[in-house]
Amino acid sequence: MNVLVPLAEGFEEIEAMTIVDVLRRADIKVTTAGLPGTIVESSRKVKVLADTKIDDVKEKDYCAIVLPGGSPGYTNLARSKKILQIIDDFFKEKKLVAAICGAPFVLAQAGILTNVKATIYPGMERHLPKPRPERIVVDGNVITSQGPGTAMDFSLKIVEYLAGKAMMNDVKEQLLVG
Numbered sequence: 001m002n003v004l005v006p007l008a009e010g011f012e013e014i015e016a017m018t019i020v021d022v023l024r025r026a027d028i029k030v031t032t033a034g035l036p037g038t039i040v041e042s043s044r045k046v047k048v049l050a051d052t053k054i055d056d057v058k059e060k061d062y063c064a065i066v067l068p069g070g071s072p073g074y075t076n077l078a079r080s081k082k083i084l085q086i087i088d089d090f091f092k093e094k095k096l097v098a099a100i101c102g103a104p105f106v107l108a109q110a111g112i113l114t115n116v117k118a119t120i121y122p123g124m125e126r127h128l129p130k131p132r133p134e135r136i137v138v139d140g141n142v143i144t145s146q147g148p149g150t151a152m153d154f155s156l157k158i159v160e161y162l163a164g165k166a167m168m169n170d171v172k173e174q175l176l177v178g
Contacts, residue, residue: 001028001162003096004062004086007050008035008077012070013042014148015100019066022155025171026163033057035080043070054082065090066158069101069121069147077106084110091141096161098143100154104128107142118144152177 005019016032023030034040034050041047065086067077077083087110090097099107104120105127107113117130117139125131136145136157143161145154156177160168 002062003028003030003064003066003158003162004033004057005030005066005068006033006035006054006077006080006083007040007048007068008073008080008083009041010043010070010076011040011068011073012101012148013044013046015070015151015154016042016048016068018151019068019100019155019158022152022159022171022175023066023162025174026159026167028159028162031057031062035076035083043073054080057082057086059086059089062090062095064096064098064158064162066096067099067103067106069099069103071102074102074105077103078109087112094141096141096143096158098145098154098158100145100151101147104144107144112142116140116142118142119146120144121147 020030032050033052033054035054038050091112101121104118117132118128119132119137135150156168
């Protein structure tokens with residue numbers, strides 16, 4: 001099991017690092033892929049070394065894609081034809097597609113949210129065909145969440161989806177999550 005987490009220039013640090021940390025605690029392999037290169041600067045100017053470049057990613061190697069938000073990170077993700085194609089392919093193949101904060105906008109741009117309920121950062125609801133006010137929304141193989149304050153619960157929901165409730169509870173206990 002290998003999860004792809006693309007990091008575009010301007011990504012949200014709390015979201016990206018929480019996703020990577022929580023999934024790895026659940027023994028889920030996570031590969032960060034920089035867009036455009038392996039050194040990516042976050043929205044608050046933190047430079048991160050990604051595991052690979054998005055151009056070197058082979059879709060068949062992954063069971064899920066999880067998009068952190070952040071501005072302008074989510075708009076940079078939406079400009080990537082490769083990201084949009086991976087999202088579309090994964091959705092059709094029933095692989096997990098997840099996005100937080102502004103990144104559900106990218107899912108909408110990829111055209112996969114037409115009949116899918118989703119949530120997004122408050123104030124951005126107009127970008128979704130079926131927006132929901134909940135902090136986290138699961139609809140089939142799509143998980144969406146609202147922002148930095150929901151990153152822990154979002155990541156734990158992904159663990160539950162990929163590795164089961166028992167593993168999610170183990171990770172919650174390790175992290176002292178109530």
